[in-house]
Amino acid sequence: MWLSRRFKFCPSCGAEVRYQVPADDNRERATCPSCASIHYENPINVVGTLPIWEGAGGGVQVLLCRRAIEPRLGKWTLPAGFLELGETTEQGALRETDEEAGAHIELGPLYGLMNVVKAGQIHLFYRARLLSTTFNPGPETLEARLFHEHELPWDEIAFHTVRDTLRHFFADWHAGQGFPLHCGDISY
Amino acid sequence: MWLSRRFKFCPSCGAEVRYQVPADDNRERATCPSCASIHYENPINVVGTLPIWEGAGGGVQVLLCRRAIEPRLGKWTLPAGFLELGETTEQGALRETDEEAGAHIELGPLYGLMNVVKAGQIHLFYRARLLSTTFNPGPETLEARLFHEHELPWDEIAFHTVRDTLRHFFADWHAGQGFPLHCGDISY
Numbered sequence: 522m523w524l525s526r527r528f529k530f531c532p533s534c535g536a537e538v539r540y541q542v543p544a545d546d547n548r549e550r551a552t553c554p555s556c557a558s559i560h561y562e563n564p565i566n567v568v569g570t571l572p573i574w575e576g577a578g579g580g581v582q583v584l585l586c587r588r589a590i591e592p593r594l595g596k597w598t599l600p601a602g603f604l605e606l607g608e609t610t611e612q613g614a615l616r617e618t619d620e621e622a623g624a625h626i627e628l629g630p631l632y633g634l635m636n637v638v639k640a641g642q643i644h645l646f647y648r649a650r651l652l653s654t655t656f657n658p659g660p661e662t663l664e665a666r667l668f669h670e671h672e673l674p675w676d677e678i679a680f681h682t683v684r685d686t687l688r689h690f691f692a693d694w695h696a697g698q699g700f701p702l703h704c705g706d707i708s709y
Numbered sequence: 710m711w712l713s714r715r716f717k718f719c720p721s722c723g724a725e726v727r728y729q730v731p732a733d734d735n736r737e738r739a740t741c742p743s744c745a746s747i748h749y750e751n752p753i754n755v756v757g758t759l760p761i762w763e764g765a766g767g768g769v770q771v772l773l774c775r776r777a778i779e780p781r782l783g784k785w786t787l788p789a790g791f792l793e794l795g796e797t798t799e800q801g802a803l804r805e806t807d808e809e810a811g812a813h814i815e816l817g818p819l820y821g822l823m824n825v826v827k828a829g830q831i832h833l834f835y836r837a838r839l840l841s842t843t844f845n846p847g848p849e850t851l852e853a854r855l856f857h858e859h860e861l862p863w864d865e866i867a868f869h870t871v872r873d874t875l876r877h878f879f880a881d882w883h884a885g886q887g888f889p890l891h892c893g894d895i896s897y
Contacts, residue, residue: 528720535718565751609824636797
């Protein structure tokens, strides 16, 4: 079983923690022999958008950002990042789209929920309608631009969940039957 | 802005942390003046199920568990709990249904995704079909039983997200148009 051991010292009192199974539990946790506190580690959420521009001619383009930071520096991604305390998943997706692409969007429904178990992450992508084709990338982005399907840099996509979300979108687009939620697990 | 300050000491080296905005960031984080590590705090996920029993007569019942632990000891809830590292949201929902109710289910699609911002939580509920009406509640549950709609203990429901999920389910059931994903925010 995959288990993080991120805690060496107790964040409440600074004593060295032990990993052991607390009473009434069935998993090892970081437990403090000094103050008796137990520190849990859980998966965290990455939230982002799939920003779409529908041109006048019936075509469709998707906004991708080229990463200015590690991991995957130089690769293309959908705007996304870690959900913060104090915001909803929708607010986080909007914030990341603003921070990474400076894009003006109207948020749509949840479109992807993917478990990335080995990374301890859940990735959530919302569909979004671009209100403008003017972007203002932030410091985490080298470049933000629109791609037609035939232009997509499939070999230069930063993350599996981004690749899957793009594939689902264009498959749904061609099928013409709507955009249902896609749930999945990334097991590699 | 809602902000947790759970860290007093650095879990990597045990030194006292400071809350300050790191370079290239825009939020205060627990930063360690000794080893320079930064410790992030993010919302966590609660995963559970809405276990349904469809009787021979066309009626429907839902499985609730009466809590044997705080918070909300003695109140009724859907089987749910914190998602663990090393499992998918579906696996977590199945595990919690087994641990809390000892119920045999076939997991269905995601039915509810609710942000509980003040608690720093996201609650995810999957629809589930009960394969048996024999339950085996675990130590966190006083009692597990089926309820018809008219029997539901609305004033004794443990959590807002459980109440909303039950309301959505019976509304969808009566409408007869399927069970779409319900997303929402609990702001109180």
